[in-house]
Amino acid sequence: MTKLANYLEGRWQEGSGNGSPVLDPITGETLATVSADGLDMHAAYDYARQQAGPALRKLSYAERAALLSDIVKVLQANRDKYFDISLRNSGTVQNDSSVDVDGAIYTLSFYAKAGSKMVEKALRLDGESAPLAKDNVFASQHIYVPIQGLALFINAFNFPAWGLWEKAAAALLSGVPVVIKPATSTAWLTHEMVKDVVDANILPAGALNIVCGRPDALLDALNGLDVVSFTGSADTAASLRDHPRIKHDGVRFNAETDSINSAVLGPDTDDDATGLLVREVVRELTIKSGQKCTAIRRIFVPESKYDAVAQAISNKLKTITVGDPRKEGVRMGSLVNLSQRDAILEGIEKLAECSDILFDGRTESTIDLDNENTAVVPPVLFGVRNPDDHPLVHEMEVFGPVATLIPYRNTEHAFTLTRRGMGSLVASVYSNQPDFLAQAAATLAESHGRVHLINNDVAKAHTGHGNVMPQSNHGGPGRAGGGEELGGLRALRFYHRLAAIQGSPEVLGKLAQEAGSES
Incomplete structure (x- = not known):
């Protein structure tokens, strides 16, 4: 029986105990087990923030887009394997598996191509500078900078491939390391995709992490500068919003929930x-x-x-x-x-x-x-x-x-x-x-x-x-969670902080150079 290991701190780690089963919904066969018992999530998050984050941010947006292109090649090479896993673990016919697997590859390819055209280097300008004093000797310029925390993805069971990469594409392009928590029932496909990318040695160590099962401190180990993106039921979203890291410490939270x-x-x-x-x-x-x-x-x-x-x-x-x-x-x-x-x-x-x-x-x-x-x-x-x-x-x-x-x-x-x-x-x-x-x-x-x-x-x-x-926004108000994902490069906003920088035109011009602009 295969136990799906967790990839944290740049290495594979098995959770303790027998774990929870991952089943074939047609035959009832146990395909694998998952466990996150005994994992140190505080150490895992620190490693991602301190090791992977700086390594990703040293690269330009276009350079990170090239990494996404390399990931696409790995996923395409293993496409048949992913279809077989989908059939066995999700019980889907091939056309339905394609919605998930090929949808994931297409989405990742889209962001790789869009990112390759980005002229920004370290940050992104938001609009033009606005004068704050006479003769424009003092002005304000809004900028977007990548967060220096991590992105935790708590994903649903129905899209183990697309649910991973539609989020990870924008986060990694932004320069933000990710931790994926897939739903236990269909974790096998998510795990296999992460393993293939890790084995290909494309990303800096700690940039792509996966934790299967239910670890202690999944949310407790976050800090106020991290972000969480959740897909699932409205009830679960409500319970997550009530967690102290989100409710009190201000962890940015995006929810895409069930809707009618x-x-x-x-x-x-x-x-x-x-x-x-x-x-x-x-x-x-x-x-x-x-x-x-x-x-x-x-x-x-x-x-x-x-x-x-x-x-x-x-x-x-x-x-x-x-x-x-x-x-x-x-x-x-x-x-x-x-x-x-x-x-x-x-x-x-x-x-x-x-x-x-x-x-x-x-x-x-x-x-x-x-x-x-x-x-x-x-x-x-x-x-x-x-x-x-x-x-x-x-x-x-x-x-x-x-x-x-x-x-x-x-x-x-x-x-x-x-x-x-x-x-x-x-x-x-x-x-x-x-x-x-x-x-x-x-x-x-x-x-x-x-x-x-x-x-x-x-x-x-x-x-x-x-x-x-x-290319289009995905999310919805009210019952649908109030979140936003995708929408082209709009998706990058969730993984950036918006700040107003006030100073002289000369200093603001230096920022424009960091953004890759001549103006």
Whole structure:
């Protein structure tokens, strides 16, 4: 039995004890164990801050981007291995594994390319200098400088590859060492990627660290100049925010949490727009078995289209075989473990008490399994005809292949219902009326981190409701956590400190030279 070691202080260290198992969600086989018992996190963090941090900051942004390029080559060379691990540990079919593995490589490649064009050397200017005295003899210049602490990533189970590199890319490009704490259930893939990069000797020692399991002092060992980026449930985010290092000492905290995302069909009742929505809803229900923080949970359609859309979604879901991803013809795999299965089945039962079941994959899907005690849950589509009096559908997310169809009376009603999610990562809107799409964007932007507008013009080119692209902001207000990630080079702001520097134009000019600017 393999125990996944932890990489801290520039060396591999095993936690004590037997550890927690990492399982195959289809067969129940124990693939590895993880343990962080007995690790000295204070020493590990000090090493990262004192050894890796200065080594990274000696490099320019472009030089650090070159390191990201080297990491991309390592990941590409081991891509097939990562797909095999995903199948065995996450229970995903190859297309779903690609969303995670290839998405990670693409995101890292994006930041490597973007960083290679950065002219900054040691710091970044923010805007022009502003005069503070007559004749501009005294002025203020805002600058961004890399933090001299570390970045701790507490990641979710559903994206063990992408969840690592979408954060690490921006942090390492900024010159900040990282410590990754993956979710135990899918830690194997994260661990393997880190190990391959460490073995390639690309980064300074201590720049890339991983701790598996639940170490003591994971947060206690932080100091006020470190940062934490968390992905997971809103409840866990709330408990982390209450920790003294964050609540009292001011550790910068970014959260991307569960949210009740929406798809909205425009009032034009255009058949093409309807088809685009139906196709995307089915995709979001089945990719990674609905285990995506961006997945569609509520589907808003005009009252006149409710029955037709319900039938169209159901007809497509009937064609998807669910089961063991090792079997040919299976298009939808499993959840990551049995505890997630049980939580989703419990959520389905709660929704069933107050909603109509329009499609129940448990009785209508083709299920191809040799062992019934697996983490497989087929898709379920609910319907709610009285959404104004149905709080649960707007408040409870079932984190799996579950969505609810909801009718609306008019445009204002549609937007009001959508906003009842109280902060979401994404809403997608389907219409061939440009005025409606523009109105939807302006109205929903306040409560969503991303608004995805789809018409016939982009039908074949759009990147998908649930796909998170590094060029665009990822995060959302309110329930979605209030955090921000990605968005191109905007992602670097989290790993920098903004300061106002006040002095003479000559001195501020020296800062401009440090930023690689001639002005």
